[in-house]
Amino acid sequence: MNDLILSVHGLARSFNRRLVFKDLDFSVAAPGSLAITGKNGAGKSTLVKILAGIASPTKGRVTYTADGKAVDADALRERMGFVAPYLNLYEEFTAWENLAILGRIRTGTVPSAEQIGDTLRRVDLWQRRDDLVAGFSSGMKQRLKYAMAILDAPAILFLDEPTANLDADGIAIVETVVRDQQRHGILILATNDESEASWCRERIHLAGRGTDARP
Ligand SMILES: Nc1ncnc2c1ncn2[C@@H]1O[C@H](COP(=O)(O)OP(=O)(O)OP(=O)(O)O)[C@@H](O)[C@H]1O
Ligand SMILES: [Mg+2]
Incomplete structure (x- = not known):
């Protein structure tokens, strides 16, 4: 997926009658x-969530193109990584099995042992590869979410609260992932931490119209 471009036109979202944001227009190119x-x-x-296609806008649209052609939702899903506090792992499986299952779902084939092993080493979970995720600490779960997200070098990586539950070593892993991703593809990062925001080349600030609006 070369020359991926994400474009947003006139995007707005409300919940019931509460406006969260409106009139968003921007684009990000790899x-x-x-x-x-x-x-x-x-x-x-x-x-x-709207950019990743897992929630819908109230108005406007999100489009992806690669090599100048539209990318459909299925193609995007296969090439996308997502790390967020509200995404769950398969708790009753081991770390290794989580990666094997995800690879199978995404591409139809189980990733090679080398690919799974390398990914687990990148997030420093190799020693715990055969342990059930249910027994993992919250930081270990966050590391495994990164392993899931980077398993097949995503074209676009979404990180919501990227360093939640991570120690200094874990944050250093995230910084490496962030650097690699924006060198090759697109990185979208949501945070209220200034130092995390400064990792990115561009920024969009949401003013919270919905909560600040006065009649
Ligand atoms: N499913 C939902 N139903 C109703 N309101 C929702 C829903 N999801 C989000 N909202 C509302 O939309 C607004 C934005 O929520 P959102 O979770 O996107 O904020 P955020 O910027 O990620 O905040 P935080 O920094 O706390 O993570 C809030 O007012 C929230 O209550
Ligand atoms: Mg949030």
């Missing part, structure tokens, strides 16, 4: 990165 910032409730997670 290689590149965008930080989405704003206070609690500003709409960062809502926007990330």
